[in-house]
Amino acid sequence: MSTNLTSLTKDTHLIEDCLEYCKKKKLLSEKQICLKCRFQCDLVSEPENTDRYIWRCPICHAHISVRNGSIFERSKLELSTILRFIYLWAYDMASYKNIRRECNISSPYVIAEWTASIRTLCNEYFFRNPCQIGGPEHTVEIDESLYTRRQNNADGCAEEPFWVFGGYDPAEKDGFLIALPDQESNTMMLMIKKYILPGTTILLDSQDAFDRLGEGYEYLTVEHFIKFVNPDSKSNINQRPGQRIWREAKSRNKNECGLKNSLVDTYLTEFMWRQKFRDDTFDALINQIACIYNFEQLAPPDSLVFVKQEPQKTEEPYNLVSS
Numbered sequence: 001m002s003t004n005l006t007s008l009t010k011d012t013h014l015i016e017d018c019l020e021y022c023k024k025k026k027l028l029s030e031k032q033i034c035l036k037c038r039f040q041c042d043l044v045s046e047p048e049n050t051d052r053y054i055w056r057c058p059i060c061h062a063h064i065s066v067r068n069g070s071i072f073e074r075s076k077l078e079l080s081t082i083l084r085f086i087y088l089w090a091y092d093m094a095s096y097k098n099i100r101r102e103c104n105i106s107s108p109y110v111i112a113e114w115t116a117s118i119r120t121l122c123n124e125y126f127f128r129n130p131c132q133i134g135g136p137e138h139t140v141e142i143d144e145s146l147y148t149r150r151q152n153n154a155d156g157c158a159e160e161p162f163w164v165f166g167g168y169d170p171a172e173k174d175g176f177l178i179a180l181p182d183q184e185s186n187t188m189m190l191m192i193k194k195y196i197l198p199g200t201t202i203l204l205d206s207q208d209a210f211d212r213l214g215e216g217y218e219y220l221t222v223e224h225f226i227k228f229v230n231p232d233s234k235s236n237i238n239q240r241p242g243q244r245i246w247r248e249a250k251s252r253n254k255n256e257c258g259l260k261n262s263l264v265d266t267y268l269t270e271f272m273w274r275q276k277f278r279d280d281t282f283d284a285l286i287n288q289i290a291c292i293y294n295f296e297q298l299a300p301p302d303s304l305v306f307v308k309q310e311p312q313k314t315e316e317p318y319n320l321v322s323s
C-alpha cells in the first residue's frame with residue numbers, strides 16, 4: 001500500500017520509529033564503520049543531538065552522525081520534518097504556506113534549498129534511466145510549444161520565449177519534454193533520434209512540423225525506421241492525450257510566471273518525472289533516494305570488518321538492525 005500522510009506521521013512520530021523507518025527504507029545506513037579504527041560503531045543515545053542517537057566507535061569513542069552519507073546529512077531539520085517536506089513536494093503541495101504550516105519551516109532559503117535538492121533527484125533519475133519512448137507498434141505524439149523564461153537584465157526582469165519539444169506515448173503514458181536550443185530541423189531530428197525508439201509511428205501536430213524536418217525526414221524514415229503521420233484535420237488535435245499533458249506543463253510554467261533561465265531544464269525534468277510517477281510519487285522518490293545514496297556501496301569489504309570488541313558502555317545502544 002502506498003504511503004499517505006497519516007501513515008507517514010504515525011511511522012515517524014517518535015524518533016526511534018523514525019530512525020527505524022529510515023533504516024527500513026534505506027535512507028539511513030544500518031551500520032557505521034569508524035574510519036580510523038575500522039571497527040563497527042555502536043548506536044548510542046545522545047539526548048543533545050537532533051536525532052537523539054549517534055554512532056560511537058567502541059575503540060576511539062569518535063562520534064559519527066546517524067545521517068552520515070545520507071540525503072539528510074547537511075540539514076539541521078528533524079528527520080520527520082524532512083520526510084514530511086518530501087511528502088508534500090511529491091504530491092505537489094509544497095507551497096510556502098503549506099510548508100510553513102505543516103513542517104514549521106519559515107526560512108524561504110531552506111525551502112528553496114530542499115526543493116532544488118529534490119528536483120536534482122528527478123534529474124538524476126532520468127540521467128540514470130535515459131528516457132526513450134515508443135518502439136514498433138507504438139504511436140508517439142510530438143509537439144513543439146513556446147514557453148517563457150525570466151531573464152535578468154539591466155532593465156530588470158524580462159520574459160523571454162523559448163521552444164520546448166515534447167513526445168508522448170499514450171499506450172505507455174510515458175513522455176518527455178526538452179528545452180530546445182533552436183528550431184533548426186537538425187535539432188528536431190537529433191531530439192527524435194535521442195528520445196524516440198526506432199520503429200515508432202510519430203503523429204505530428206501540423207504540416208509546419210513536417211516541413212521543418214526537412215532532410216531529417218528521409219534520414220529518420222530510412223535509418224531510424226520512423227513512420228510519420230500528419231493528422232488529417234486539426235479538429236481532433238486538442239483531444240489527444242499528449243496535447244493535454246503539454247497544456248498542463250504550459251499552465252504550470254505560467255503559474256510560476258516563467259522560470260529562471262537556469263531552472264528550465266530541471267523544471268521540465270520535474271514535470272516529466274511527475275508524469276511518470278504520478279500515482280505514487282512519494283514512494284517513488286524515497287526509492288530513488290535509497291538508490292542514489294546507496295549505503296551498500298559505501299560498506300567496506302568484509303576483510304575490513306574486524307570482530308567487535310565489547311566496549312565499556314555507559315549508555316544502552318539502540319539497535320538499528322532488526323532481529
Ligand SMILES: [Zn+2]
Nearest residue numbers: 034037057060
Ligand atoms: Zn574509532
